[in-house]
Amino acid sequence: MNKELGIVELINGPVVKGSNMASFKVNEMVTVGEMQLIGEVVSLEGDVATVQVYEETEGLRAGEKIYSTGSPLSLNLGPGMLGNMFDGIQRPLKKIEEISKIFIPEGIGLLSIDEDKEWETTIGVQVGDVLTQGEIYATVQETQSILHKVMVPPGIEGEVIRVVPNGSYKVKDTIVVLKTPAGQEVTLTLMQKWPVRRPRPIAKRIPIYKPLITGQRVIDTFFPVAKGGTVGLPGGFGTGKTVTQHQLAKWSDADIIVYIGCGERGNEMTNVLEEFPALIDPRTNRPLMERTILIANTSNMPVAAREASIYTGITMAEYFRDMGYDVAIMADSTSRWAEALREISGRLEEMPAEEGYPAYLPSRLAQFYERAGCVKTLNEEEASVTIIGAVSPPGGDFSEPVTENTKRFVSAFLALDKKLAYARHYPAINYLTSYSAYVTMLSDWYKQNVALDMMDLRGKMVRLLQEEEKLNEIVQLVGEDVLPNDQALVLETARIIKKAFLQQNALHKEDTYVSLEKQHKMLQVIDALYENALTCVKIGIPLSTIRKENVFEEVIKMKYDVPNDHIELLDDLIEKIVHTYEELRQKYQ
Structure with missing residues (x-):
């Protein structure tokens, strides 16, 4: 340690100003006061430095010393990280619990692996x-x-x-x-x-070409996520952000999961910490924690550590990426992280921008999301880091700064809808306002590995849903009865797409995870139903008669009735649809 010592002059929550600090460096890690609180130098002006402290500063007095460590805020990267639970600056919570049962005590030091x-x-x-x-x-x-x-x-x-x-x-x-x-x-x-704020080096970035398979139909088929991609998951309170991230953590085909609970409610984080160790990895039938790292920063933990937790998580993810693994990082939620930035920025007396957030909010978000990517590592292996960032806009308002700026830097935007959530449609991903730029990038992969017509079927279903949205405006004005039969069939088919395909039950054995092959077959079933019903409509058969055939109900129930390992039953269902409507056409001709 350097012999030069700073002296505490001013204490403003987690922000401390010290004098006699000309020899310190920006971003250097320091310890503050008799309790040796961990902090980081964020600005220097002459010999006066501003330090953000990662622990509670209660009891700290002016005149106490600030000690240099000579290095930036860094993580210890090595065996012992997997299956562990850390706070925002990589201190293990299980170890801390042995020392203090209730809260993290101040001055506990930089415990690590x-x-x-x-x-x-x-x-x-x-x-x-x-x-x-x-x-x-x-x-x-x-x-x-x-x-x-x-x-x-x-x-x-x-x-x-x-x-x-x-x-x-x-x-x-x-x-x-x-x-x-x-x-x-x-x-x-x-x-x-490794210092948390510096991205780890790679040999080169490579183009994204393969999907992160999640087993969630609305994501895999409608809004695919790529390995090495970036995803924004915005949604108001109660729309299912955390459950969606749990499903992605459990079922996605990433090798390593890093879950950051950033500024979430204590009881919600407790659920995560209790549920994750109990989850079984479907790939190995071993505990999911064997390939998971949890970082917990509840809303009552020090605000500066919340700001650091995002960097802690992404640095750990990059470390495992460098070994050649595909890593998925779940940040829940980046809004709380942005609020921590805003609070610290206010205490630093920086000029506020929109809604009080600091002017550098967009660049900080960009720095975080840019650390995702599909890369060739230094030892020439192919690996990736995928970032899935949940956003919690106040009141579900997607025009607020964090959501708007996230939208600029992510390539997939899975907008969770309050109306869908209240209608018990889960995952509540809005199929009209969500988008994924990876559809074109991954279309070749889907053609080669799933089916040649997979993306064409997807496009057809999206068009039917968009057409339904336009027709609904007419229906609200004049009622459904005045629509011609072919348009009424579009409404009926869109209802089936939503119920049979987009809605997915996370608690049902057959429906919680669906293979890409089954997803493709389900699209073929819906397409066969629409095309065969349309041929009946064209020869004047009333829609009420077409609907009476019980195949509509069978199609809606196929997600529960057809097991993942017996998808040939869906071919039987297609045959039944063709046969049923063939008989109906013969009756009317």
């Missing part, structure tokens, strides 16, 4: 090997689901001059010693440090 636990380590290099940044020199089976690959930290390379045998080691034990081209010796452990 467990430094005393021993990990069974397999060494993958030998003396004489030349290692470059990002290369894997050891592996640890961190959980049964995930192999932790220990990499050479960015910016380091050299020849291996010493290496330990396979065995059990703690995260700080020396595993490999390198001799750099400059002749210096560098020790490599199972752990590396």
Whole structure:
């Protein structure tokens, strides 16, 4: 530590001003006062520095000392992160609970991953090997689901001059010693440090080309999400943001899930912390926590730590991405993070912009979402980070600054609708105001891996829903009875699309997750129903007669009645539809 000490002059909530700090650096991590509260230097003016403190400042007095650590706010990245629950600055909540049962005590220090636990380590290099940044020199089976690959930290390379045998080691034990081209010796452990505000380096970005398969029909078919993509999930209170994110965390085909509960209500975060450890991973039949990291920052935790939690989560995600894994990060919710920015900005006496948010809100959101992407890592593996950011606009108003700015930086926008939620239509994703720019990017993948007509069927269903919206305006004025039969059939088909396809029951065994093959077959069933009914309408058969055939009800129930492993039953349903309407046409001809 530097001998130079700052002196606390002013305390304003989490913002502390200190004098005698000319030798400190911006973004440097410091400890404040006798309690050694953790903070970060956010601005310097002469020898006066402004520090944002990540803990409660109650009891802190003017005249106490500010100590330098000489490094920026950084995370310890190594085995022990998966299955763990952290606060916004990577302090493990289970460990803290052993120290203090009720609240996180001030001055507890920078606890991190467990430094005393021993990990069974397999060494993958030998003396004489030349290692470059990002290369894997050891592996640890961190959980049964995930192999932790220990990499050479960015910016380091050299020849291996010493290496330990396979065995059990703690995260700080020396595993490999390198001799750099400059002749210096560098020790490599199972752990590396990385500053949270700096993106981790990659070899190059590659174009997005494959979807993040979620098993949720409205997402996979109508508004697909890509691996390495960015998603905004806005919705007012009670529209199902958290449940939607839980479904994505459980069912999406990402290798690692990072869930950030940022400024959410305490009871909601408690539910997450209790439910996640109980969830079973459908891919491995093991606990889902084996490939999940939880970051919990409730609304009563210090506001500055809430601001940092987003960066903590994305840095952890990038670390696992560098190993070659596909990572999905759920931020719930970026609105609370923006409110933390606004509060700190107000205390720093910065000029407010729209609705009191700081003028740099758009650039901070952009910095966060830009850390997503499909990449070639430093060790030439293909990997991705997908960001799904929930937004909680006050009163469900999508024109407020956080939602508007999020819309600028994300490529998929899944707008949760209050009316749909109140009508018990879940997921309450509005099929008219939502959009995904990944439809065109992923169309080749869908043609090659699902079916040639998958995106054409999707386009047809979207057009029927849009046509229904226009017809509804006429119906509200003059009633449904005056519509010609072909237009009334559009209304009936749109009702079936909504009930049979877009509505999905997260608690039903067959409906909670649906394979892409079944989704495609369900679209074919609805299309067959519409086309066959339309041929009947064209020869003058009344819609009431067409509707009497019980195939309409069978189509609505197919999501429950047809198991995922027996989708051939949907072919039988298509045959039944064709046969039923063929008989009906013969009767009328």
